[in-house]
Structure formats: structure tokens, C-alpha cells
Amino acid sequence: MSGSPSLLTSNAPLFIADHGALDFVNTVAQVEGQPRDFWQSGEDVQHWLTHAGLATLPDRLPFPVCELLQEARRLREVIRRLVMQKKAGEAVDVTALNRYLAEARSYQQLVTDPQGGLRLERIYGTQTPVQVLEPVAALAASLMSDPHFELVRECEHPECTLWFYDRTKAHRRRWCSMALCGNRAKVARFRQQQK
Structure with a gap:
């Protein structure tokens, strides 16, 4: 731009x-006429997930952080393709997005907030890059079925x-x-x- x-x-x-799924897609943008990927490392993806409020990651991930970058870029293109297909009125192939959803490991937990109130929070697995990205996949699925x-x-x-x-x-x-x-x-x- x-x-x-x-x-x-x-x-x-x-x-x-x-919308979080669209913000995820927007991590590639046109800057001065050239595509710019705001993610150059797995740490960039970690920062984005934390800033978006989609992940509380452990200090040390059980996999190389570069794998998170590769998987995040893959998921980003899956979501971009689905959005573009649906906007164009084309048939939407949800197979790739469903792969992320199928590998999810999450559970709900009752959490006490600072004021003493209770709220239900979903806790996501962090053993694989796909599990770390599952909250984004869930947002994308919600968007596609909106x-x-x-x-x-x-x-x-x-x-x-x-x-x-x-x-x-x-x-x-x-x-x-x-x-x-x-x-x-x-x-x-x-x-x-x-x-």
C-alpha cells in the first residue's frame, strides 16, 4: 500500500x-505494491496468537518453533482460499480446515476471575503446532458457517x-x-x- x-x-x-480469522489472513498485506508477510519466525506467530488472545503458550514449546511458522502459514492459506471461494460463490472444500479441527485437544475449565466471579474457559492443547492453531481454525469454521x-x-x-x-x-x-x-x-x- x-x-x-x-x-x-x-x-x-x-x-x-x-474477526480473528480474518485478522489471521491479513498477516499478509500489500506494502508499497509488494506482498509482505508479517510472520518471519515462529516467534512472530506466537506473538500474534498472544496479542489476539487466542493462546496462552508455555515458555517452552514441545516442538521446534519454526514448525509453528510453517503450520500457521499453511492454515492462513487454507482460510484465505475458503473465504475467497465462498465469496466467489464457488464450491468450498473444507477438508483441510477440518483436519485442524480434528486434531484439536481442548477442554473446558471453570476459572475464577480477579473479582471472584466464575467463567467458563476453553483450554487448548499445545503439544503440536496444529493444536496451538486450533483456536484459529475454530474461528475460521465459525466464520465459514456464519x-x-x-x-x-x-x-x-x-x-x-x-x-x-x-x-x-x-x-x-x-x-x-x-x-x-x-x-x-x-x-x-x-x-x-x-x-
């Missing part, structure tokens, strides 16, 4: 899609590849973010009017 604010030029993950899937949209800016879930009241959101593409569109319109 040429000329976009530092939001895309930093190494920080983008959380602008209003009865309002039409609210999943790709940013309308021609140079943008980011996706979002339109949670606005009128459901007229057009941009991944007003700070990124919405502002660029306004500036382009203003320049066009000045000519």
Missing part, C-alpha cells in the same frame, strides 16, 4: 478486520488485499481501515477534484 501510514510499515500485527457471511468483505481499495467483517450498523463499510485505505481514497478523490 504505497503512501499508507506507518500502520503497515511497522512489524506490529494488524487487528482491523473485526449466516451473515455476506458481511465478510475485501477492502475496496484497488491496491489492498485485506479482508474485514462489516459490523457497522448500516453494513456499508468499504475499507479495511479509514486510517489506511479510507483516507487514501479521500485524498485521491480530493486530488481528482482539484484537477
Whole structure:
């Protein structure tokens, strides 16, 4: 995204899609006309999962962290392909996503919050990269079966590849973010009017 604010030029993950599975997909974005993968290491994936609130990982994983990077990139492409197929009205092959769901090892646990209240929390396995990524796979499955899937949209800016879930009241959101593409569109319109 040429000329976009530092939001895309930093190494920080983008959380602008209003849906965790789409934020996961958006970890690849166009920056100055080139695809940029915000994940360059397994640690980047760990950081993203923690920041997204999708995983509490042990200090030491029982597998090489580079395997988490490979598996996260694989899952990201599975989700991207499913979203694109469904948006295009094509047949959706859920086999690959179901593989992640089938390998899940999770259970529910009653947890006391700091105020003394109780809440139910799902605890996920961390023995394999696929288990670590299961919360993302579950979000993706939820997204794919969402009865309002039409609210999943790709940013309308021609140079943008980011996706979002339109949670606005009128459901007229057009941009991944007003700070990124919405502002660029306004500036382009203003320049066009000045000519």
C-alpha cells in the first residue's frame, strides 16, 4: 500500500478486520505494491496468537518453533482460499480446515476471575503446532458457517488485499481501515477534484 501510514510499515500485527480469522489472513498485506508477510519466525506467530488472545503458550514449546511458522502459514492459506471461494460463490472444500479441527485437544475449565466471579474457559492443547492453531481454525469454521457471511468483505481499495467483517450498523463499510485505505481514497478523490 504505497503512501499508507506507518500502520503497515511497522512489524506490529494488524487487528482491523473485526474477526480473528480474518485478522489471521491479513498477516499478509500489500506494502508499497509488494506482498509482505508479517510472520518471519515462529516467534512472530506466537506473538500474534498472544496479542489476539487466542493462546496462552508455555515458555517452552514441545516442538521446534519454526514448525509453528510453517503450520500457521499453511492454515492462513487454507482460510484465505475458503473465504475467497465462498465469496466467489464457488464450491468450498473444507477438508483441510477440518483436519485442524480434528486434531484439536481442548477442554473446558471453570476459572475464577480477579473479582471472584466464575467463567467458563476453553483450554487448548499445545503439544503440536496444529493444536496451538486450533483456536484459529475454530474461528475460521465459525466464520465459514456464519449466516451473515455476506458481511465478510475485501477492502475496496484497488491496491489492498485485506479482508474485514462489516459490523457497522448500516453494513456499508468499504475499507479495511479509514486510517489506511479510507483516507487514501479521500485524498485521491480530493486530488481528482482539484484537477
